[in-house]
Amino acid sequence: MTLLAVERIKLFTTRSPWWCAAVALAIVIGFAALITGTAPSDFPVTVRTSQFGYSFGLAVIMVLAALSITTEYRFGTIKSTFLAVPNRPAVLLAKTGVVALVALVIGELAAFGALGVSTLLAPSSADIALNSAADWRQVAGVGVVYALTAAMGVAVGAMVRHSAGAISLLLIYGMVVESLVPLIPRVGEDIHKWLSFNVAEKFLSGGAAGGVADGPPLSTSTLSPGWALAYFAGVAAVLLAVAIVITRRRDA
């Protein structure tokens, strides 16, 4: 508990988490307002389309999470940290816990905020009530995916140690590489089914009806939403474990 409090103090006594939180909320909720306000009458807003800004918020979460650890290396505070708490795995786990919790809160605020804005702006005929488990997962699941993504961000940040390197790696992978993989002849589609953010999308929108016009493209993962979440969490856990092993062995 002490370590969680320490990491909480460290996170919130710098500016970047506040900026990241504000930007994430503004983007996700702003996109919902934009989409709802401009939706043509033959394509009414749904729960799913209200969450259109999700992937942009995800990018901001990656930045927040990576910075939480890379700035410690950048400014040498990681040494102060390890002098105060020589148990490095405990430090990384505590940091991951705090950052993931913050990401969870941002995700829930953003997702329900987006839904709320859509409800306000949409004509009363639109179907954006949360009336199925799938609808709930689509909205409430955003925070969960953000939290696990934050864990990946901390892990990658701890491995790479440089802000620019870690952030580029995360963003290029999450935003570009995954969507380019299907272009690889023959095996591309099969590989893509198992890539982490594609699988996370399956957890969020797995049961949702509708086609491409109904929002971002649906996931090609063959897992059930529950297993998709477990798989995504597993990827985060493996990355974190590798980061912990590397951090323990390395000179601070």
Add this chain to the structure above:
Amino acid sequence: MTRDCQSMAAGPHHKHHRPDKGDFMIEAKGLTKRYGDTLAVNDLSFQVRPGTVTGFLGPNGAGKSTTMRMILGLDKPTRGTATVKGKHYHELKQPLRTVGALLEARWVHPNRSARSHLTWLAKANGIPKRRVDEVLDIVGLTSVANKRAGGYSLGMSQRLGIAGALLGDPEILMFDEPVNGLDPEGILWMRKFMHRLADEGRTVFVSSHLLSEMSLTANELVVIGKGELVAQRSTADFVARATEQAVRVRSPQLALLKDVIAGEGGTVRDEDDGIVVSGMDSESVGELAAKHSIVLHELSPQLGSLEQAFMSLTGDAVEYATQ
């Protein structure tokens, strides 16, 4: 801002740090660190006794910082061990209460205030929050405690680092080149500060590449060059041996004098129009000359500078010496 050192004690509960003389506060045994092909520290063994200010002396690049990082568990030794009060650093519970270290002043997030920085450090080691205000007061940063550390001068950053080191009221303090880059006022403050710490019975292990600085602050010296131990002894002894006396003599009967001195076991070398005698003091040379009725034109003791002595001791151990 007051520059005087106030009491560093943590209030009425302050304990006197006078453990048994037998235990070493810091001990290195065969400490070795290799970076690729470079042997930064090589089979280094030394001890820091309780209640002493031990200077860790060596030219730049001799491996002082690396050794300190290994003692503090930041870097892993390639071979050998470094212990604090008989334990590895990572075995210490709430280590800031045992060892306070300042290796680099800039290990602070520039957007975080001094108070926030100390608050999280205190929290991590179960140190009460009022201690944060106490140490801020000790180093004279109270007035800027809520300003972002990125705007601090080097001197102020250094004080913040010291505040962090004092936070846990530790019995051992480690400073790496604490006067580097400070203005004269800052250097003086730092010297007084070390004496204060020593007077309180704390053990101080402080590195420097300046023997003159160390001769003012340390009572014990661990001298290294090229990562290897050159000497470990008291500062007074080290200075006395290092600045071994020589006597300059001029005489119209130089040849005879040389023979006489050689007969008494002194060594002689020619210099300008006279000789320099080592291994004998000026009294002995004068009496010897009188006994043999040798006329002297000059008899002057030569004191080598500390820096010359240091150079002569670590001379072949200096990595980047000018050719």
